[in-house]
Amino acid sequence: PDQVHEPGSVHSYSNFGYALLGYLIQEISGIPYEVYIRTQILEPLGMSNTDLTQPLPETLRSNLARSYIWQDEQIYLPRDYTNTTPGGGIVSNAVDMSKYMLMLLNGGKLNDTRLLNSDSFEQLTSQQYGSRQTKYGICYAFFENMWTTRRSLDHTGGQLGFVSLMVLIPETGTGIFIAQNNRKGAGSFRYDVMIPFLDSLLGEKKRDIAKITPPENFDKIAKNYVGRYKQKNYPKATFEKLARFFGAFTTEYWVSYKGEGIMDIRGTEYIMVDEHLFQMNDKESTHKMEFKVDDKGKAQELMIGTTSYERVPWYKFKRVLQFSLIVSMIMLLLHVVVNPIRRIIRKRRLIADFSETRPTWISKWQYLTALLYVLGTIGVAILFAYYQDQMSDYGVPFVLKVILLIYTMAFILACLFPIVLWKSLTIKSLSPVDRLKDLIIVLAIVITSLTLYHFNMIGFQYY
Numbered sequence: 001p002d003q004v005h006e007p008g009s010v011h012s013y014s015n016f017g018y019a020l021l022g023y024l025i026q027e028i029s030g031i032p033y034e035v036y037i038r039t040q041i042l043e044p045l046g047m048s049n050t051d052l053t054q055p056l057p058e059t060l061r062s063n064l065a066r067s068y069i070w071q072d073e074q075i076y077l078p079r080d081y082t083n084t085t086p087g088g089g090i091v092s093n094a095v096d097m098s099k100y101m102l103m104l105l106n107g108g109k110l111n112d113t114r115l116l117n118s119d120s121f122e123q124l125t126s127q128q129y130g131s132r133q134t135k136y137g138i139c140y141a142f143f144e145n146m147w148t149t150r151r152s153l154d155h156t157g158g159q160l161g162f163v164s165l166m167v168l169i170p171e172t173g174t175g176i177f178i179a180q181n182n183r184k185g186a187g188s189f190r191y192d193v194m195i196p197f198l199d200s201l202l203g204e205k206k207r208d209i210a211k212i213t214p215p216e217n218f219d220k221i222a223k224n225y226v227g228r229y230k231q232k233n234y235p236k237a238t239f240e241k242l243a244r245f246f247g248a249f250t251t252e253y254w255v256s257y258k259g260e261g262i263m264d265i266r267g268t269e270y271i272m273v274d275e276h277l278f279q280m281n282d283k284e285s286t287h288k289m290e291f292k293v294d295d296k297g298k299a300q301e302l303m304i305g306t307t308s309y310e311r312v313p314w315y316k317f318k319r320v321l322q323f324s325l326i327v328s329m330i331m332l333l334l335h336v337v338v339n340p341i342r343r344i345i346r347k348r349r350l351i352a353d354f355s356e357t358r359p360t361w362i363s364k365w366q367y368l369t370a371l372l373y374v375l376g377t378i379g380v381a382i383l384f385a386y387y388q389d390q391m392s393d394y395g396v397p398f399v400l401k402v403i404l405l406i407y408t409m410a411f412i413l414a415c416l417f418p419i420v421l422w423k424s425l426t427i428k429s430l431s432p433v434d435r436l437k438d439l440i441i442v443l444a445i446v447i448t449s450l451t452l453y454h455f456n457m458i459g460f461q462y463y
Contacts, residue, residue, distance in 0.1 A: 002237060004236045004237065005232070008129070009308070010232050010233050010308045011129050011138060011233060011306045011307070011308070012233035012234075014087075015084045015087030015088055016084060016087065017087075018084070018086045018087035018088075019084040019085070019086050019087050021086060022085065022086025022087075023086075025086075033085065033086060034051075034052050034053050034054075034085070037052060037090075038051070038052075041115065044113050044115060045096075045099045045100060045103060045110055045113065045115065046096075046099055047092065047096040047099055047100065048096070049063070049092065049093050049095065049096050050090060050091065050092035050093070050096045050097075051090075051091060052085055052089040052090045052091070054082060054083075054085055054089060056091060060091060063093075064091065065162075065179075065181045066181065067160075067161025067162055067181045067182060068161070068181065068182055069161070069182070069183075070182075077160065077161040082159060088157060088158060088159055089159075090157075093179075094177055094179070097166065097177040098175070098177065101166065101168060101175035101177065102175070103115055104125075104153070104168055104175075105168060105170060105173050105174075105175055107121050108120065108121035108124075123140065124139065124140050124141055125139050125142065125153060125170075126139060127139060127144060128140055129306055130144070130303075130305055130306050131288065131289065131290040131303035131304060131305060131306075132274075132277055132288070132290045132303075133274075133277065133288050133290075134288055134290075134303075134304075134305050134306075135151065135286070135287075136287075136304075136305035136306065137305065137306055138306045139153065141155065142154060142155050142168075143155065143306070145167075147167065147169065147194075147195070147198050148169070148198050148199065148202045148203060148204050148205065149204050149205045149206075149207055150169050150171045150172065150202070150205060151169075151170065151171065152167050152168060152169050152170075153167075153168040153170065154166065154167050154168075156190070158183065160183075161181065161182065161183060162179065162180065162181055162183070163179070163180050163183055163190065164177070164178060164179040164180070164190070165177070165178045165190040165191070165194060166178075167194055167198070169198070169202065172202055174198070174201060174202060176194055176197055176198065178190050178193055178194060209283055209284065209285070209286055211283070212271050212273055212279055212281065213261075213271070214260065214261020214262065214271050214272060215261065215272055218261040218272060219259075219261070221297065222257040222261075222263070223257070224293065224297050224298045224299055225255055225257070225263060225291055225299045226255055226256055226257055227254075227255055227299070227311050228252055228253070228254050228255075228311070228312055228314075228317060229252065229253045229255060229301070229302040229309035229310060229311055229312070230250070230251070230252045230309055230310060230312045230316065230317075230318070231249050231250060231251045231252070231307065231308075231309055232301075232308040232309060232310050233249065233307065233308065234248075234249030234250075235249075235456075237456065237461060238456055238461050238462050239400070239404065239455075239456050239457055239461055239462050240456075240462075241454075241455050241456045242380070242455040242456070242457060244318070244321075244455070245321065245322060245325070245455060246384060250318045251307070251309070252309075252312075252317065252318055253265050253266065253302065253304075253309060254266070255302070262281060263278060265289070268280060269281035269282075270289060273288070276290060276291040276292070276293060276299070277289075277290050277291075278290075278291075289302060289303065289304045290302070290303045290304075291303075299311065321451060321454070324447050324451060325447070325448065325451045325452075327444075328443075328444040328445075328447040328448045328451070329373070329374065329377055329444075329448060331440060331441065331444035332370040332373055332374055332441070332444050332445070332448065333370075333374050335366065335367070335370045335441055335444075336367065336370050336371050336374050339367060358423070358424065358427055358429075358430060358434075358438075359423065362420055362423055362424065362438075365413060365416060365420055366420070366438070366441050366442075366445075368413060369410050369413040369414055369445050370441065370444075370445065372406050372407070372409055372410035372413070373407070373410045373445070373448050373452075375406055376403050376406040376407045376410065376457075379399065379402070379403040379406070380403055380457075383397065383399060383400060383403070396462045400462070401460065401462075404457065404458075404459065404460050404461075404462075405460075407452055407457050407458055408458055408459055408460075410449075411449050411452070411453070411458045414445050414446065414448075414449040417442050417445060417446055420438075420442060421438075421439070421442050424438040424439070424442070
């Protein structure tokens with residue numbers, strides 16, 4: 001695929017990245033990845049109830065917790081295979097995971113077994129990426145966080161029907177592992193369980209945070225940071241970019257200036273503490289965010305922890321894209337549904353059809369283009385409702401390829417809009433009302449075309 005960001009400039013968690021790493025381990029070691037992990041990690045640590053073979057060995061399969069989903073009733077969800085094993089294929093239990101956590105909390109050693117030397121362990125658990133002075137970066141294998149005001153190393157896991165969370169507090173030698181056999185509400189439930197445990201076990205450590213004051217004359221440069229910033233780490237080259245329309249990868253921050261040296265992001269105040277670096281205006285926190293500016297000093301990017309955001313113009317705001325496409329599709333749907341009904345009614349009442357005042361091909365162009373876009377959109381809605389976040393886990397569905405073909409055909413037809421628009425505006429026999437209707441349909445087709453093109457739904461962009 002084409003490179004869309006400079007290496008090291010944007011972070012995006014990727015199971016396929018781990019899959020590539022697993023492939024490299026297999027190629028360099030000369031043995032299957034599963035065998036390497038078992039012989040070099042699991043067996044030395046005594047993790048006898050842990051494996052990643054696909055499908056699972058019967059000895060583990062028989063002990064596997066049953067997962068459920070709720071669809072008006074409790075429905076058993078059988079575990080299937082994982083096709084990117086290094087990115088999420090390990091199955092374990094709490095006892096085995098405690099051995100793994102103890103090894104990490106002991107600097108790479110469990111009892112008399114040393115799995116990692118000190119240099120490798122330091123490299124594994126040190127921050128590799130994050131905004132300047134952030135305490136919420138990412139290591140090679142773990143995310144940094146702050147729990148009970150202490151640095152933690154976290155990682156979550158998830159398979160069809162299962163989720164997990166591991167949190168390590170190196171300062172106190174504390175580790176927590178939570179597994180859940182249902183994905184519904186999993187995003188918050190794991191943390192709802194973990195946080196009270198850590199609060200009870202450790203309690204918060206008191207910190208002395210110095211009061212911060214805004215720099216002098218900040219008013220003169222505050223406008224350089226004001227604007228809307230949108231999440232950068234999203235699929236750019238494939239149809240999966242459409243997930244942004246449904247709310248994924250679409251976090252937006254509106255940065256405004258409140259005056260007196262204080263910037264505001266969603267009600268949270270920040271004050272500049274270094275060049276383009278801002279700290280939360282809170283006596284209990286040192287949380288920071290960083291701006292990256294162009295040659296003129298105007299901020300173009302915002303970094304918070306490991307997430308990068310880019311300044312976007314108004315027409316790329318999430319709500320603008322959603323509103324414009326939804327309204328345009330409603331207009332096209334009404335045209336597709338109402339137009340035939342109106343023709344039938346006029347025909348039965350022997351009323352002359354208004355479309356006879358314009359060339360027949362214009363009416364056909366409007367209807368066919370609108371129909372193709374409506375059919376494609378209905379298909380996309382059904383596919384996303386059915387597959388949810390697993391659309392491409394097992395390859396690109398054939399139905400999606402058909403939908404992309406339909407969209408592409410509609411887009412090709414839509415390219416004729418300048419001719420259609422010119423004809424509609426120059427036909428003298430058209431009434432102002434009919435001319436307005438034509439303009440609305442053409443505008444809806446153009447907006448739909450541009451929006452779908454923006455989301456990579458034109459052509460066959462799935463690799």
